[in-house]
Amino acid sequence: MSQLKSAGAPRDYQEILQAICTELAKANRRGVDLNEETDITADLEVDSIAVMDLLFLLEERYDISVPLNELGEVRTIGDLSKLVHRIATEG
């Protein structure tokens, strides 16, 4: 899946992590601490639609496509940040 390279500039991991936390904060009704270890669905009770909407935002921001096949392993904010960072910096 390295063929899905970003057309944009390589991105800083911390910037991506911060962007994801900022977006998830909008859905953080229970006031859960948002960090790399936070489980997106279990801790935040964010449904699959909200995760998909978040992905669209990230894809547009970093000019990438995140394959659905790669989301199976994503549980935490850290997992998602690493995935987006890898795709955004590949190539």
Place this chain on the structure above:
Amino acid sequence: MTGLFDKFSSVARAHKAITQTGRDPFAVRIDRVFSPTEAEIGGRRCILLGSNNYLGLTFDQDAISAACEALSDYGTGTTGSRVANGSYAPHQDLEHALADYYGMRSAVLFTTGYQANLGFISAITGKDDILLIDSDCHASIYDGCKLSDATVIRFRHNDADDLARRLRRLPSETNKLVVIEGIYSMLGDRAPLAEIVEAAKAGGAYVLVDEAHSLGVLGETGRGLGEETGLQDQIDFVTGTFSKSVGTIGGFCLSNHPELESIRLAARSYLFTASLPPSVVASARVTLDRISDPRLRRNLWHNAERLYHGLKELGFEVGPEMTPIIGVRLTDAEKALAVWYALLENGVYVNLALPPATPQGACLLRCSVCAAHTDNQIDAILAAFGKARMQLTDETRATG
């Protein structure tokens, strides 16, 4: 360690919250069916407004006779896959009729529309290929993608520019398949086919259109969005179902590509499932001939127009386009449930559709109009929606 069934706890909680009033909108029992538009539910005669029975052909007398005859001639089932147990003559005859109707080279029948998407999409794409699907695509398309070894990319719903951007990032030498639907099943909006085809062709991608909800509904002879837009020849693959306008069950895939026949030996949902019972095939053969009748579509669109505009006049928020699928949007699940109950109490049965099964997290009362609905039935449906709205307003006032 978590228990095997723990994964269902959030679904069970949500279901319990919905059913605490004593009724389960997802387990409605229908005791008798009087016609394509009326049935008995909970001892009450109800108008069916969520059946997907767009042309009202489920009680076509010729189709019923043909099905009965096939039952006598061929028995109740085929008891196996066509690859193992052989094809019955009616299977092959229906495939030829379907291909002729679409003016395409060949057709492959599946046992359901779900299995058509599942089997075709997963078989046609391999690990070096890329699938690009509209985000509002049906679960059968998502599941076909999941079963495929291809890379799967979603693009924003009905956004050809987003599709084009994503295609531009992909290498030209890779096989790409864009998957869209003629009419989307929840909000009833069409795909912008011309723009999607333009983006796909510029990106060197094949195009698959699932005409499940547009077969019988769009186009002069009912072939769907490809016919309506005059772009049938730009579509590489058509999938669809007999469980809506055709009034029975079964799925299919059509193409002009001569290699389509290979699917029979590659699609697991074709290979490893029992084929359609001959009685079902016989009724589909009859109703397939019926759906090109323009009078059915005239009635269907007349009813859709009256209901769509009537609901808007009552103050309901409806889908973006006027089609026979009318998604009535409520602000939250509680209100959607209250209106759903009120409609049933007033003799109208619609589909309740809640997130995550809906686009954009919408809480919907999904209505599907039928060509066989009478003007009086449409009036009764609008009256029931009016009453439900008043009831909802009263309750909102009472609770502050």
